[in-house]
């Protein structure tokens with residue numbers, strides 16, 4: 104089977120049961136994408152397929168032979184980081200880092216969805232989607248972080264979305280759960 | 282996962298031909314089917330990949346309604362301007378379900394056909410009449426907090442998990458199909474889902490190998506207010522314990538028309554003409570809302586840990602009706 108991942112061509116001889124995630128991790132040495140649950144519940148495996156964020160654990164590799172796939176490795180590399188990778192580092196948007204590749208791929212897809220004007224569950228007027236902290240939390244809810252680095256993940260996304268830093272007083276209040 | 286034969290269909294006609302094979306299943310977004318195949322709850326012998334079929338468009342019909350292709354992803358459907366303008370309840374229901382990633386992959390037809398989240402259905406070591414007809418029901422007398430209180434039977438009390446299908450039911454959607462003999466059918470959503478009775482493994486009116494090609498919505502109700510209210514354990518990314526989809530039109534203080542459907546409560550996306558009859562032509566008062574809740578819950582039955590859904594449904598319906606009628 105033939106695949107296009109991060110702009111590169113790959114051939115792989117795989118079982119039809121192989122998920123897109125296992126194709127990358129087990130057959131192509133692209134181990135950046137992580138497996139948390141393997142059931143679509145955690146988001147650690149998030150990749151971009153034709154520019155859209157999806158859970159790569161819940162789709163078969165065989166179904167994606169004509170698609171453009173981007174993993175965390177394709178977003179940026181050391182010395183040439185994607186703005187979100189850079190912002191996650193500077194804002195400490197992680198602790199153990201296991202969920203981070205999925206968080207970053209998801210955030211890239213999410214910001215693109217906002218650009219297209221897609222609303223979310225917390226959007227008031229569905230015609231008018233505008234990013235806010237509540238919007239970021241809702242739109243990123245498919246990415247679980249067991250280390251609960253959420254406040255800093257939101258900060259990193261805010262920066263790249265051009266929303267500026269949060270009010271430091273508000274930030275402290277949020278962090279103590281008030 | 283059990284192995285299977287894989288076939289990619291390039292037209293609806295070849296897809297239904299491929300699906301004649303014993304043990305064949307269509308795969309669309311795969312977000313429900315693969316989840317269940319990994320656990321060997323589903324063990325299809327053949328997967329017919331329909332994702333390349335030209336069923337991904339939303340079209341406005343001359344009668345003012347919409348035709349939604351079976352493969353339109355949930356996220357695209359929720360964000361479509363025609364849906365937001367005419368069928369806000371559908372956008373809201375979709376956006377209340379799953380996550381951004383899942384909605385990008387999940388399709389309209391796949392969402393209608395997603396299977397219950399009953400724990401015993403998922404656990405192949407437990408008895409379950411839906412998974413293995415005749416094996417018994419682990420949930421009756423077991424952990425049934427998330428399961429149904431309406432439409433249950435002695436064989437099965439599984440709740441239907443979809444949010445989207447609840448809105449579709451309130452909107453009187455019609456399911457358009459293609460059968461392997463080439464016949465096309467149009468099935469009203471009210472006739473699409475089956476009560477469990479003593480055959481809980483048969484969930485819909487679809488025949489084996491029958492392909493959903495589209496879902497049709499009638500023209501929008503002019504001047505109606507839409508609402509989808511979902512009560513769940515977490516604020517996001519959780520299935521409904523109770524949900525209400527409503528489309529209500531007022532004439533002054535009187536309720537002129539009402540379409541209400543319910544999620545989390547029934548063995549299928551639930552709608553009850555008695556609820557609407559209790560509302561239409563009545564003043565928008567608490568007494569009217571209570572009467573509607575009485576009609577909805579007259580036959581409700583709890584199974585222990587899901588008893589709480591009955592008072593929760595009453596309160597959620599009344600709160601929804603207050604919003605819908607501007608009271």
Ligand SMILES: Cc1cc2nc3c(=O)[nH]c(=O)nc-3n(C[C@H](O)[C@H](O)[C@H](O)COP(=O)(O)OP(=O)(O)OC[C@H]3O[C@@H](n4cnc5c(N)ncnc54)[C@H](O)[C@@H]3O)c2cc1C
Nearest residue numbers: 309310311312313314378379387388391392394443444493
């Ligand atoms: C973690 C998680 C959380 C979720 N939360 C929610 C939630 O809160 N609310 C909610 O509503 N849903 C939720 N879902 C379920 C999700 O909405 C469904 O998995 C999805 O809609 C299924 O669509 P699909 O295209 O992926 O279907 P598939 O998995 O591809 O197919 C599902 C079934 O439909 C059949 N099928 C598909 N297309 C056709 C067709 N055209 N004709 C005939 N048969 C067809 C398949 O054979 C299969 O039996 C959640 C799922 C996950 C994994």
Ligand code: SF4
Nearest residue numbers: 399401409418437438
């Ligand atoms: S409620 Fe239905 S799905 Fe759940 S165990 Fe009983 S028979 Fe199976």
Ligand code: FES
Nearest residue numbers: 139140141146160
């Ligand atoms: S590994 Fe895919 S969602 Fe958890």
Ligand code: FES
Nearest residue numbers: 198200248249250
């Ligand atoms: S950083 Fe550890 S799970 Fe998110």
